[in-house]
Amino acid sequence: MRNELSRDRGLDHHYRLGKDTKCSAHMKKICRHAIVLALITYGLTAWGNDHLDAGKAVVEKLHASLLQAMMEADALGFSGRLEILEPVLSETFDFATISRIVTGKYWKSLDEEERSGFIDVFVDLSAATYASNFDGYSGEVFETLGVEERRGNLLVKTAIVKPDGERVTLDYLLRDVDGVWRIVNVIADGVSDLSLKRADYTAVIKSEGFDSLVSKLHGKIEDYGAVSR
Amino acid sequence: MQESRIALLTALVVAVGLVAGCASTPNGDPGDPYEATNRKVYNFNDSLDRNIMQPVARGYVKVTPKGARTGVTNFFGNVGYIDTVANDLLQGKGGQFLRDTGRFVINSSLGLGGLFDVAKEVGLKANDEDLGQTFGVWGAGEGAYLTIPFWGPSSFRDAPGIFTSALLRPTFYLMPIVSLPLGAVNAINSRANLLEATNIRDQAALDPYTFVREAYRQQREYKIHDGNPPGDGFDDYVEGEGDAAILKIF
Numbered sequence: 001m002r003n004e005l006s007r008d009r010g011l012d013h014h015y016r017l018g019k020d021t022k023c024s025a026h027m028k029k030i031c032r033h034a035i036v037l038a039l040i041t042y043g044l045t046a047w048g049n050d051h052l053d054a055g056k057a058v059v060e061k062l063h064a065s066l067l068q069a070m071m072e073a074d075a076l077g078f079s080g081r082l083e084i085l086e087p088v089l090s091e092t093f094d095f096a097t098i099s100r101i102v103t104g105k106y107w108k109s110l111d112e113e114e115r116s117g118f119i120d121v122f123v124d125l126s127a128a129t130y131a132s133n134f135d136g137y138s139g140e141v142f143e144t145l146g147v148e149e150r151r152g153n154l155l156v157k158t159a160i161v162k163p164d165g166e167r168v169t170l171d172y173l174l175r176d177v178d179g180v181w182r183i184v185n186v187i188a189d190g191v192s193d194l195s196l197k198r199a200d201y202t203a204v205i206k207s208e209g210f211d212s213l214v215s216k217l218h219g220k221i222e223d224y225g226a227v228s229r
Numbered sequence: 230m231q232e233s234r235i236a237l238l239t240a241l242v243v244a245v246g247l248v249a250g251c252a253s254t255p256n257g258d259p260g261d262p263y264e265a266t267n268r269k270v271y272n273f274n275d276s277l278d279r280n281i282m283q284p285v286a287r288g289y290v291k292v293t294p295k296g297a298r299t300g301v302t303n304f305f306g307n308v309g310y311i312d313t314v315a316n317d318l319l320q321g322k323g324g325q326f327l328r329d330t331g332r333f334v335i336n337s338s339l340g341l342g343g344l345f346d347v348a349k350e351v352g353l354k355a356n357d358e359d360l361g362q363t364f365g366v367w368g369a370g371e372g373a374y375l376t377i378p379f380w381g382p383s384s385f386r387d388a389p390g391i392f393t394s395a396l397l398r399p400t401f402y403l404m405p406i407v408s409l410p411l412g413a414v415n416a417i418n419s420r421a422n423l424l425e426a427t428n429i430r431d432q433a434a435l436d437p438y439t440f441v442r443e444a445y446r447q448q449r450e451y452k453i454h455d456g457n458p459p460g461d462g463f464d465d466y467v468e469g470e471g472d473a474a475i476l477k478i479f
Contacts, residue, residue: 129433169456190451190458191444196433199443203436216435224432 052147055154055174055181062092063142070137078228081131094182095123104202121217128224139163267376271438286420300344301418307336307343312394316358320366328353361387365453382445
C-alpha cells in the first residue's frame with residue numbers, strides 16, 4: 001500500500017515536472033531504496049531483539065524456579081527443591097560444554113563413558129548446590145538489568161537484591177546450542193563460576209587423578225543433602 | 230610506638246618476600262611460583278581461623294544485633310576510607326575523589342564518627358580502592374600470588390597496599406590501649422562479615438587453596454576495573470584446538 005502511494009506521488013511529481021522523466025525515475029529509485037532499507041533495518045532490529053529476549057527469558061525462567069524454591073523452601077524440603085530445580089537446570093544450562101571447560105585439558109584424555117558420567121555427576125552437583133543454597137526467602141528480588149551480545153554469545157546481567165538494599169550481581173553467559181540459548185557461566189560479583197571450578201577441578205585431577213575428582217564430587221552432593229533442611 | 234608498629238609491618242612484608250623467595254616450585258600455576266610455601270601458610274592461617282577466629286566470629290554474631298554489627302562495619306569502613314580517597318586521586322578519578330571526600334566528611338560528622346552511613350542516603354555510595362588496585366590501573370600485572378601469615382590471599386602487586394592502608398587509618402596513631410582493642414573488634418567483625426563467603430568455600434571447594442586463589446584473582450580484576458573487567462579477563466576457556474575452538478567464549 002505504502003509502495004503504491006509513493007509510486008502515485010512519483011507520478012504526480014512526474015506530471016508536474018513535465019518531461020523530466022529522468023528525475024522521476026531517480027525519485028522512484030530513492031523511494032524503493034528507502035523502503036528496502038527500512039524493511040532490512042526493521043528485520044534486523046526485530047531479529048536482534050528476538051535473540052536478546054530469548055536469552056533473557058532463559059535466565060528469567062531459572063530465576064523464577066529459584067524464587068519458587070526459596071518461597072516454598074520449608075514445605076518442599078531439600079528433596080522437593082531438588083525435584084523442582086533439576087529439570088529447569090537441565091533445560092537452561094549447557095552442561096556438556098561446562099563439563100568440557102571445567103575439566104580443562106584433561107577432557108581430551110577421558111573416554112565416552114567417563115565424559116557422560118562426569119556430566120551426570122555435574123548436573124546432580126549443580127542441582128544440589130542450588131537446592132542447598134536457595135533454602136529460604138526473606139524478600140529477595142531478582143532484577144534483570146540488561147542483555148549484551150559478546151562475540152556471538154549473550155551476557156545477561158542481573159542482580160539479587162535483598163530488602164536492605166544489599167545486592168549481588170549475577171551475570172549469565174549464554175551460548176547458542178543448536179538454536180537454543182543456554183547458560184555456560186554464572187559470574188557472581190565478578191567471580192566466574194566456570195573459572196573457579198576449572199581451577200579447583202583441574203588441581204584435583206592433576207594431583208589425585210580423574211577418579212578422585214568424581215568421587216569427591218559425589219561426596220559434595222551427599223554433604224549438601226546432609227546439611228540441608 | 231608508631232615506629233615500632235611500622236617496623237613490625239615492614240618486617241612482616243619483608244619476611245613474606247624472603248620466605249617466598251626461598252621456595253619456588255617450577256611446574257605449577259605460572260602466576261603462583263611460591264605455591265609450596267603459600268600452601269603451608271594457607272594451612273597455618275586456616276587452622277588459626279577454624280580454631281580461633283571462626284568460633285569467636287560466630288559467637289560475636291550470636292550476641293550482637295545486626296544493627297550494631299552494621300554500625301561497627303560502617304565505623305571501620307569510614308576509618309579506612311582515607312585509603313580509598315587517596316587512591317581515587319592516584320588513579321586520576323577526579324569526580325570520584327570529590328564524592329568520596331564528601332562521603333568521608335559527611336559520615337565522620339553527621340554519621341557520628343562513621344557509625345551511620347548517611348552519605349549513602351544522599352547518593353554518595355561507597356567505593357573500594359586501594360594501592361594494589363591503583364598499581365593495577367597503572368598497568369601492573371598481579372605479580373606472584375602470595376598467602377600472607379595472619380592475613381590471607383595477596384600478591385606482589387597487592388601486598389604493599391596492606392602496609393599503606395594501615396598507615397592511612399587514623400586509629401593506627403592512637404594509644405595502643407585504644408588502638409589494640411579497636412583492631413580486635415575490627416578483625417572479629419570483618420571475619421563475621423566473611424562467614425557466608427567461607428561457608429560457600431567450605432561447601433564448594435575441593436581444593437580450598439586453589440579455590441581461594443582463583444576467587445581472589447578474579448575479584449581483584451573485577452575491582453581494578455570497577456566492576457567492568459574487559460571481556461578477555463574472563464579467560465579463554467579452552468586449552469586446545471580443533472572443535473574446542475568454539476568453546477573460546479570470551
